[in-house]
Amino acid sequence: MRIFDPHIHMTSRTTDDYEAMHAAGVRALVEPAFWLGQPRTSVGSFTDYFDALVGWERFRAAQFGIAHHCTIALNPKEANDPRCAEVLDVLPRYLAKDGVVAVGEVGFDSMTVEEEKAFVRQLELAVEFELPAMVHTPHRDKEQGTRRTLELVTESGLAPGMVVVDHLNEVTVDQVDEAGCWMGFSIYPDTKMDEHRMVAILQRRGLDRVLVNSAADWGRSDPLKTAKTGAAMLEAGFSADDVDRVLWRNPIEFFGQSGRLLVDPELPDDASTGADASATFEGNSILRGSRD
Template sequence: MYIDPHAHMISRTTDDYEAMAKAGIVAVIEPAFWIGQARTNVGSYRDYLAHILGFERFRASQFGMQHYCCIGLNSKEANNEELAEAVMEILPGFAAKDHVVAIGEIGFDEQTQLEDKYFRLQLDLGRELDLPVMIHTPHRDKKRGASRSMDIIIEHGVKPEKVVIDHVNEETVREVLERGFWAAFSIYPHSKMTAPRMLEIVRSYGADRLIVDSACDWGVSDPLSVPKTAMLLAEQGISAEDVRRVTYANALSVYGQSGQMREEDWTKAAPVDQREKYAGNTILRGGQSPRVEDARN
């Protein structure tokens, strides 16, 4: 079994869900995210958060997968102060809903003053709600951004063991681990982190507090990155226990602190029944036969 703890499934197809479930992914976590173009008003943000908490959770269930969310204002849109202020007013209500396992993904993009302001406010929200936090580290000037993020987290009294620093690479992994945070690696086909590079990270640092994710979205990315990386690690001699930790157990440990994510959610889940509907809608189209299970395999 695998967990993909960073997957933007709103941008993926039903084929992706089918392939992920077939590959052994039992749960995904969907962080609130930039949609590729600027949102123009808080209403579009409200609808987006409602979608990933509602229909996307239903859609995952129709393929036998559990779906969880992180709620937050992304760093790009923190630079639109009018929008950011309005989003901050609605975030607490969404963050208190079922299946929300963290505040995130939040952090820095261009490392502006406004990004700093809303990063701090959302850290305070996570602490108030006693939720883990998922941190987006910038793709430019990553080392400075990661160090600055961790400094601010400590300053705001958020415990490192409740924080996942994501998009970690060789440049940032040592500091993340030495300061007591969880280190997550987004495995991409050509950028961010690749599976062979992840193999060397595990060889160098072990499996403690390391997490593999796909960060799959609307761009060139691979929703099967987690099982593919697990396969490579196993083939190259990493122990079965360590493979399990970086592709399953560590994610469950940190996000399970929310009280919203438990192994029983998928080991004791109801059978798949694609006759079910969400707000009157089904994932099936005309003439398609529903998948109906009598019992979990």
């Protein structure tokens, strides 16, 4: 099973996770820029974070044989803090970079005027930089947030096929589907969506335009939820090719629209050959500075 996790916050994860992910078949991922749990108070802490996403974290992932991509944006939560609003001015520098495969996460958290302003501006940047957009949907009042999201996408002129609306559930999936956007599902241990509910959605509406991610971060989450969803799909009667489509070819197709992928889309599936779970990339492991 070759896996491309289209949404995972590796900055918050350990090297054990990288090893386990590689052993489970993860060969590529996208780390969206988001909130770090502790609110930031200045533009400088954003730029250091963005630098890490296109620098250190990419290097760290490579040590484990995983191609790291990212998305860059001012996230909706912090768009509400006037001290952070100037982040919008530094985004173009980062949106020009290799491996930056979308503008994101953008969208709504509490549906404020400030959030909408930042969201609209960043959809404009996606159009300008010819990048897809990754849209976060709110945890609270998700249905209304998703509706307003889709209105703003239409107004932006960004093609629906260039937009993934993420963290969907049974209540929000159909309106996103009808709008022609890509549908992102975050498989969590016990909240947003689980692998069996995911399988039921796939059985109902098919595999088209679906991205399945672990969205693992600093909260209770599981970086292997992509692999577990693949296993649940097989159990439910989906073919290995179906799993490959959802977990590899779909993210390649969506993020490939950026022209910025750093992974070989035709990467052979070698994860089922019993590769050593503890093996590291090219014999190197990554520790705190020391090479061994």
